[in-house]
Amino acid sequence: MKKKDFIFTSESVTEGHPDKICDQVSDAILDEIIGRDKQARVAIEALTTRGMLIVAGEITTECYVEIPDVVRDVVKKAGYTNPVYGMDYESVAVLTSIQEQAGDIAMGVDTGGAGDQGMMFGFAIDETPEFMPLPIMLAHKFVRRLSEIRKNRILNYLRPDGKSQVTIEYRSGKPYRVEAVVLSVQHDPDINIEELRDDVYKHVIEYILKKEKIKADEETKYFINPTGRFVIGGPQADTGLTGRKIMVDTYGGYSRHGGGCFSGKDPTKVDRSAAYMARYLAKNMVAAGVAKKCEIQLAYAIGVNQPVAIFVDTFGTGKVPEKKVIEFIKRRFDLSPRGIIEYLELLQPIFRKTACYGHFGREEEGFSWEKLDAVSDFKELLD
Helix, strand or coil, rough: CCCCEEEEEEEEEEECCCHHHHHHHHHHHEEEEEEECCCCCCEEEEEEECCEEEEEEEEEECCCCCHHHHHHHHHHHHHCCEEHHHHEECHHHHEEEEEEEEEEEEEEHCCCCCCCCCCEEEEEEECCCCCCCCHHHHHHHHHHHHHHHHHCCCCCCEEEEEEEEEEEEEECCCEEEEECCCCCCCCECCHHHHHHHHHHHHHHHHHHHHCCCCCCCCEEEEECCCCCCCCHHHHHHHCCCCCCCCHHHHHCCCCCCCCCCCCEECCCCCHHHHHHHHHHHHHHHCCCEEEEEEEEEEEEEEECCCCEEEEECCCCCCCCCCCCHHHHHHHCCCCHHHHHHHHHHHCCCCCCCHHHCCCCCCCCCCCCCHHHCCCHHHHHHHH
């Protein structure tokens, strides 16, 4: 397969972005419930606008959670602690509309089947230590650093909202250099924009590029607050919704996405659990050297406990036929929703921290789908 020269762009957002506030609220409620009732069914979504956050969805559980308290804790930790920001944790209005999971859905899940139809993708590539595409990993690292310097008061004029965008030039299919970086940073009104640009370049862009040993040059373009001002942000400026940043959550658009979001869904929902399993399989396969790049699709039917289809694409980099890989996966791994939940140990309150800075490429406690404990299994394919 001929390798191409191309340019590719991905984005990420901070935990103070309105969509990410909603993702965190949904997953924080899930964690509170699943930590008390592992048999609970949760499908929660949130919407936020100026001074208000609405929680709606389906919950079936024997436990009780004070949802407004959970919401306020998320809003506080996201950085909204001052009424001048248009939202603050002490005064935010919290509205709820919750009902039980429909019996027709529960009937299929109770027998170990998928809670809905759907197709999920997992992806891995050998171009970064995290087995992730470089554009999305670099975009995440910029906004994580931005939040870090805000919380540590290194730049005490920063506010919670922010976005990054990274464009990478590829040569012969490999990352070659940084083509462009965009950072939009919410700030207090009295900061000089040139001072902000210098500070953000030094403490975020230069810091991360040097730490990660990423190549930029005199032709690399930097856009820091390109409009010149970003004072009004967060829910005061934009309505936020759960599940609206699925490209940020996954592979930055570099790989396909099944369409369903993750946040607020307990692991019986294959939108979440099967996407995690597909990533686990793809990552271990690439780490084993079976391929340099791999995308795996798992497709399910509601109430059916095994995938109706498995698709593997190694983009011409595989050392064994893809049909053989599919047969191996079917033979070696239980891909039923119940099997995935047990294998990845998903019935734990681990989901709130997934709601920001991506669900993949993070070797942190609780991210079981990022473990490389099946590498030896996949190496059998090379024998």
